[in-house]
Amino acid sequence: MRSRLSGRFLLPAAFLGAALVPAAADTLSTRYDVSLIGLPVGRAEFKTEISGNAYSVDGTLSSSGLADLLTTIKGTSSVAGRIAGDKLFATRYGLDYKSGKKVYKSDVAFQSGRVASAEVQPKAKVNKDFVPVQPEQLRQVVDPLSGLMLKPVKTPDDLCTRTLPFYDGWSRVDLKFSPAGRKPIETDGFKGEAIACDVRIQPVSGYKVTSSGVKFIVRQTVQIWFAPIGATGIYAPVYARVPTQIGPLTFNASTFAKG
Secondary structure (H helix, E strand, O other), rough: HHHHHHHHHHHHHOOOOOOOOOOOOOOEEEEEEEEEEEEEEEEEEEEEEEOOEEEEEEEEEEEHHHHHHHHHHEEEEEEEEEEEEEEEEEEEEEEEEOOOOOOHHHHEEOOOEEEEEEEEEOOOOOOOEHHHHHHHHOOOOOOOOOOEHHHHHOOOHHHOEEEEEEEOOOOEEEEEEEEEEEEEEEEEEEEEEEEEEEEEEEEOOOOEEOOOOHHOOOOOOEEEEEEOOOOOOOEEEEEEEEEEOOOOOEEEEEEEEEE
């Protein structure tokens, strides 16, 4: 279960590249460099397309450097949905992820924030230690890819005063945010202050209570930095630090630009 909560689910969320862009723009390109204990292990790239009140995001993840000596990781992730006011409502989220010989696939359909259907591979192995996902836990959820599209209620500091209910097809987790100050950051396409949030992970369902990975991650604090996208008032991640049992895994945005 460690790979599910700390790898398959959280990391796509942490290196999220989707974001709203100003009305005059059609696309946003983002690239994240991934490091483990300071050593390069991968990269992630995303392209967001906006057309009227519809949006789509397509991303890729691949291992590199030291990680390729251990196992090859390749994956794609996508989401499509609609924009209503200051919120994004996904209609379909997909993940196709391969780590060595292990393959993970998820296809989740949403309707107004509610999960309409979910098909995954492999299916969860249910036993006495497993906490199953209940239908009532899927009525108001966000996907891991566009779920980190945040808009302040009044000021940017409001970004870090919320709980996000995530669902990826396997697991339901709550991400509990708290303020962690402001951080200077510069990427290709953005230079300025980022809003830093500390995030605690609370598994809700779709996990084993005896999992060492779950026991580890609930004691840790993830940090995510958010930067504004143009004049939209929407913020998206430019940096994330995720503790693992090996050491910190970090995602740094090297590109965060229109076009």
